[in-house]
Amino acid sequence: MYNYDSELPSLHKNDQSYMDYWYRLKGLATTMFEWKGLPETVSERYLEDCLFYFGSAVFFYDDSMGWLALQGMREGVNVYNDPTRIRPISPVKNFDAYDLNDCVLIKNTWDMFPTIVTTSRYAESLWDIDVSRNVNIKAQKTPILVLTDDKQLVTMQNIYKKYNGNDPVIFGNKNTLDPNSVRVLRTDAPFVAAQLQDMKLSIYNEYLMMLGIAKANQDKRERFVTSEVEQYEREANSMANILLTPRKEAAKLMSELSGYEITVDLRADLDVAYPFYATSVSESSAVQTISSGTVRKGTASGSGSLRNPDTTNT
Numbered sequence: 322m323y324n325y326d327s328e329l330p331s332l333h334k335n336d337q338s339y340m341d342y343w344y345r346l347k348g349l350a351t352t353m354f355e356w357k358g359l360p361e362t363v364s365e366r367y368l369e370d371c372l373f374y375f376g377s378a379v380f381f382y383d384d385s386m387g388w389l390a391l392q393g394m395r396e397g398v399n400v401y402n403d404p405t406r407i408r409p410i411s412p413v414k415n416f417d418a419y420d421l422n423d424c425v426l427i428k429n430t431w432d433m434f435p436t437i438v439t440t441s442r443y444a445e446s447l448w449d450i451d452v453s454r455n456v457n458i459k460a461q462k463t464p465i466l467v468l469t470d471d472k473q474l475v476t477m478q479n480i481y482k483k484y485n486g487n488d489p490v491i492f493g494n495k496n497t498l499d500p501n502s503v504r505v506l507r508t509d510a511p512f513v514a515a516q517l518q519d520m521k522l523s524i525y526n527e528y529l530m531m532l533g534i535a536k537a538n539q540d541k542r543e544r545f546v547t548s549e550v551e552q553y554e555r556e557a558n559s560m561a562n563i564l565l566t567p568r569k570e571a572a573k574l575m576s577e578l579s580g581y582e583i584t585v586d587l588r589a590d591l592d593v594a595y596p597f598y599a600t601s602v603s604e605s606s607a608v609q610t611i612s613s614g615t616v617r618k619g620t621a622s623g624s625g626s627l628r629n630p631d632t633t634n635t
Contacts (some may be wrong), residue, residue, distance in 0.1 A: 533561025
């Protein structure tokens with residue numbers, strides 16, 4: 322009978338690797354926007370979580386808890402395909418449905434598409450490339466296929482663990498280890514880890530672009546000129562507006578409903594937190610330098626101040 326327990330360590334590592342990527346990407350998506358002027362009873366973190374997981378949230382007033390922003394179940398439909406009533410959902414309290422005039426439907430996108438779908442897809446791609454890269458690196462150290470019989474299987478597994486664990490000397494018992502029953506075939510796997518790392522960085526940069534985080538990414542050594550950088554930032558601004566525009570509209574309606582001055586925008590330090598990210602591992606620096614002298618700092622509207630890039634690398 323096949324021993325499935327032998328697969329558990331690998332499955333556990335795979336799960337850890339995937340969840341590590343997933344939560345990192347989720348963190349990027351849920352901290353992109355900065356809400357200001359929210360009532361103290363509204364959690365910005367939970368609001369963005371609702372938009373990330375469910376594509377929408379509802380802002381309303383509760384007599385006992387004050388202003389809240391929670392997950393909502395949409396009921397009915399009007400001529401614009403918006404719900405006519407929204408029922409807030411909470412694990413600790415039941416709420417009645419609110420008429421659309423008495424609450425605000427906050428949308429992640431105009432279509433209320435949840436970011437979790439895109440995030441899960443990119444996390445899986447990054448995880449797949451990451452484990453493939455690690456396997457390829459290990460294949461350079463252990464490019465062998467060991468053929469043996471059932472009697473020698475456990476012994477050979479223990480020897481291989483020592484070999485893979487960098488033991489300088491491996492000792493075998495001559496009474497239990499029969500070298501004549503073992504055959505070793507070399508696989509000679511080609512080294513493609515560098516290409517896989519380049520692909521991983523490209524996919525990561527693509528995810529940043531999907532969120533609307535401006536960065537320059539190109540698989541060439543030539544330095545970027547201003548027009549190329551501005552093109553990347555225009556594309557990033559367009560993607561950011563997919564998420565920002567519905568939030569701005571919701572913030573306006575929330576302000577009118579509650580009397581608070583609620584605003585939302587991209588975080589001011591977004592380009593600092595996620596700078597022009599690595600282009601490839603073959604570059605001498607992890608960050609692509611730009612020689613054009615000045616680069617326009619991207620904002621949601623495409624305008625902004627000028628800042629000097631780091632031009633220390635040549």
